[in-house]
Amino acid sequence: MARMTREESQALTRAKLISVAQTLFTRDGYAATSLDQIAETAGFSKGAVYSNFEGKEELFLEVLEEHGRLSLSGILAVVNSAQSIDDAIERIAQWSEKSSRKGNWPTLILEYSRQAKPTASFRKSQEKVLRAQWRALGEQLLNLDDTPATKKLAPETVGALIFELTYAPAMSFVSQPTSGDLLRVALRGVFGSANP
Structure with a gap:
C-alpha cells in the first residue's frame, strides 16, 4: 500500500476535524464545544486543530x-x-x-x-x-x-x-x-x- 503524501494526510485530518466539529457543534452548541473536545474526539492533538484552522471560529x-x-x-x-x-x-x-x-x-x-x-x-x-x-x-x-x-x-x-x-x-x-x-x-x- 502506498504511503500518503503530507497533503493527503493533512486533508484527511482536516476532514475528520470538520466532521467531528459538526457533530459536537450541532449536539452541544457553539459555546459549549471547545477545541480540546474536538481534537480529543477526533483522536488528534490540539496542535493538529491549529495546524489546520486559525481557531474555533x-x-x-x-x-x-x-x-x-x-x-x-x-x-x-x-x-x-x-x-x-x-x-x-x-x-x-x-x-x-x-x-x-x-x-x-x-x-x-x-x-x-x-x-x-x-x-x-x-x-x-x-x-x-x-x-x-x-x-x-x-x-x-x-x-x-x-x-x-x-x-x-x-x-x-x-x-x-x-x-x-x-x-x-x-x-x-x-x-x-x-x-x-x-x-x-x-x-x-x-x-x-x-x-x-
Missing part, C-alpha cells in the same frame, strides 16, 4: 460551509430529478421536512452570531456564499417552468425562499405546519401550480 465556518454544500447538492439532486414544477414542489417539500429537523442549524447559527460577533468581512463572505447557493437553486427550479410570470422572478429570491423556510428557527420547535407545508403553499403561489 474558522473551524465553525468550515463546518457551516460544508453543511451548505451538502444541503445545496441534496436539494439540487431533488430538483434535477423532478419531471414537472408540481413534482419539484412536492420533492422540495419532502426534502425540507427532513432537512429542517437535522442538526439544530438555525439555533446554532444564531448562537454563533451572538458569541463570536462576526466581523463585517465575515458577513460579506457569508452573504456571497448564501447568495450563490440561492441563485443555483433558484435557476434550476425556474428552468422547470417556462411561463412568462416566472421569467420575471429573480433566481436568488426563489432559492432564498426555499432555504430560509427550511431552516427557519421556528421549524426547530413546532410540529405543524411543517417547513414542507409552508413551501408547498409558497411555491404553488409563486409558480401558479394547479395542485391544491
